[in-house]
Amino acid sequence: MAKDTFLNRKITLNLKGELLDLSRPVVMGILNLTPDSFYSNSRISSVDLALERAENCLEEGAVFIDIGAYSSRPGADDVSTDEELRRIVPVVEAISKRFPEARLSIDTFRAKVAGESIEAGAHIINDISGGELDEQMFETVARLQVPYILMHMKGNPQTMQEDPAYNNVSLDVVDYFEQKLYTLKNLGVRDIILDPGFGFAKTTDHNYELLNHMQNLDIFGLPVLVGFSRKSMIYKFLGNTPQEALNGTTVLNTIALEKGAKILRVHDVKAAAECIALVEKLQER
Known part of the structure; x- marks a missing residue:
C-alpha cells in the first residue's frame, strides 16, 4: 500500500x-452530560465524574474530548x-483547569452555547446540524x-428518522458539503472537519452505503470524522x-480508517487507539 495514502496525509488544525x-x-x-444518551454507560451527571471521564480518555490516548449536553439520539427530548x-x-x-493539555470539542448546534x-476553554465546535438549526452558527x-x-x-433530533429519503445518499452528502463549504469559506472559516453523520437522518442501508x-x-481535501460508536x-x-456493540464499532472504524x-x-x-495502531502497521507494508 502506498505511503501517501489518506491515512498518512498531512493535515493540520489551528x-x-x-x-x-x-x-x-x-x-x-x-x-x-445528558441523562438520556442512548448508551447508558456514557452518561455523566456531575463535574467530578466529568473530570474522571476526561482523565480516563486522556490516559487511554484520546487527542480530543467531545463534550455534549444535548442528547442527539433519535427522538430525544428538547433541552433549553x-x-x-x-x-x-x-x-x-473544570477540565481546562485540571487538564490544560486537553483539546476540547463542544457538541452543540447553538451559537450561544x-x-x-x-x-470557557474549549477549542472546537462540533455542530450536528451544519448550521441549519441556528442561523448564527456560521458567523x-x-x-x-x-x-x-x-x-x-x-x-433535527426529534424528526430526523421520520422516513429519511435520498436520490443517492453518498452523492447527496457530497452536494450538501459542497454548498456548506462554499458559505463557510466565504465567511473566512479556515479549519473544517467533515462528518458524514452516520445514524443521523439515515436508515441502516443508507449508513452502510x-x-x-x-x-x-476525498475530493474536498479535508479531514473526515466518523462516529459509529x-x-x-x-x-x-x-x-x-449498545452494550454489546464494541466489536462492531471496531470493525466499522477499521473500514473507515x-x-x-x-x-x-x-x-x-x-x-x-489500538485500531488506529494496527491499521497503521498494516499500511507500513
Missing part, C-alpha cells in the same frame, strides 16, 4: 495557536439553551476562528444492544 498535525488519525473521546449552558460550561472550565464554551465560527466539525443531517462510498469525500446501525443489524478517516469519535478510547 487550536487557539497550537498547530495540531493530523497526518496520523486520532481518537475523540465522548463525554455525555440555558440548561445546555448550565450543564456544559462548568465542565469545560458554542461561543460561551469556547470562552459565530468565523468570528471565533476555531475549527468547525460540519456534519450532515436532515431535520455511505460508508461503502466514503472515499467520495455503539450506534443502532450496528446493534440493531446484529440483533444485540482504510477509506481515509482522520478522527474516530468513540465511547471506548483504548479500543479505537
